[in-house]
Amino acid sequence: MVYIGVDLGGTNIAVGLVDEEGKILHKDSVPTLLERGPEPVIKDMAHLSLKVIKDAGYTLDDVKAIGVGVPGLADKTGVVIFCTNLRWHMVPLREIMQSIIDKPVFIDNDATVAGLAESVAGVSKGVANSVFLTLGTGVGGGIVIDHKIYSGSHGVGSELGHMTVQCEGRRCTCGSIGCWEQYSSATALIRQGREAVEKNPDSLIVKMVNGDLDKIEARTVIDAARQGDKVACEVYDKYIYYLAIGIVAIINAFDPEVIALGGGVSKAGDFLLEPLRKKVAEYVFYKDLPYARIEIATLGNDAGIIGAAMLGK
Numbered sequence: 193m194v195y196i197g198v199d200l201g202g203t204n205i206a207v208g209l210v211d212e213e214g215k216i217l218h219k220d221s222v223p224t225l226l227e228r229g230p231e232p233v234i235k236d237m238a239h240l241s242l243k244v245i246k247d248a249g250y251t252l253d254d255v256k257a258i259g260v261g262v263p264g265l266a267d268k269t270g271v272v273i274f275c276t277n278l279r280w281h282m283v284p285l286r287e288i289m290q291s292i293i294d295k296p297v298f299i300d301n302d303a304t305v306a307g308l309a310e311s312v313a314g315v316s317k318g319v320a321n322s323v324f325l326t327l328g329t330g331v332g333g334g335i336v337i338d339h340k341i342y343s344g345s346h347g348v349g350s351e352l353g354h355m356t357v358q359c360e361g362r363r364c365t366c367g368s369i370g371c372w373e374q375y376s377s378a379t380a381l382i383r384q385g386r387e388a389v390e391k392n393p394d395s396l397i398v399k400m401v402n403g404d405l406d407k408i409e410a411r412t413v414i415d416a417a418r419q420g421d422k423v424a425c426e427v428y429d430k431y432i433y434y435l436a437i438g439i440v441a442i443i444n445a446f447d448p449e450v451i452a453l454g455g456g457v458s459k460a461g462d463f464l465l466e467p468l469r470k471k472v473a474e475y476v477f478y479k480d481l482p483y484a485r486i487e488i489a490t491l492g493n494d495a496g497i498i499g500a501a502m503l504g505k
């Protein structure tokens with residue numbers, strides 16, 4: 193049997209046909225065009241699924257199920273509870289999909305499905321317990337326990353980016369205070385870089401963006417730190433510190449075998465891993481026992497399609 197995986201993003205809908213091993217046989221994408229509202233977007237997801245099946249040379253009979261990864265929360269009945277960035281609230285996604293394709297439809301959070309993908313076909317392959325973290329606009333979490341995703345009793349678990357790491361810290365978009373993603377997302381690294389160079393205009397970061405601070409990206413701060421710029425190094429060290437604090441909390445809670453890092457910041461590779469592993473080693477609780485390997489995720493953007501498809505397996 194084969195599976196359809198749908199990766200719903202704010203910009204594009206990506207759909208792939210995936211085999212039992214988590215290999216993408218064929219994929220395609222269309223613009224999301226969010227402003228139309230949920231129903232036309234979901235219908236496009238269904239029509240693109242049918243096109244991908246046909247273009248790959250398969251029929252609907254070969255497809256066991258459809259999985260959808262959404263940038264938000266979904267419950268077990270197939271309703272998207274909310275997606276902040278899409279401005280969706282209580283959308284009956286499964287029902288609308290099934291009005292076009294009569295197949296089982298499974299929905300989960302995009303970071304959760306990416307974690308599943310990594311555990312089926314990526315860096316955590318063959319490992320029973322792993323945690324995936326995406327360091328992007330926010331910090332997304334995907335928890336895999338005994339080869340299965342864990343989303344909690346009400347589908348709202350695994351929101352690792354909203355663990356409080358600073359009790360009197362920054363206000364988060366979720367309404368809480370001092371959430372991890374306010375310190376460890378790519379957005380946070382950019383903000384911290386910008387704040388630092390406002391006080392230190394001689395930083396290499398400023399030269400790299402020709403004085404236009406709005407052009408600072410996570411990569412700008414990382415590259416300047418790599419070149420030894422003092423201000424960038426301070427910002428990056430602090431970023432690594434907060435990232436390590438959150439990872440140690442995850443190790444203490446779940447004791448996974450692998451923690452896989454994805455998202456924009458993970459492109460720093462060893463320049464991220466080496467200081468992070470050192471920092472985690474300082475704070476980890478069980479110093480005499482082995483603990484989670486921290487690795488870079490390997491599937492990149494395909495993780496969304498693969499993991500969504502594997503929801504149906």
Ligand SMILES: [Zn+2]
Pocket residue numbers: 353354364365366367368369371
């Ligand atoms: Zn939060």
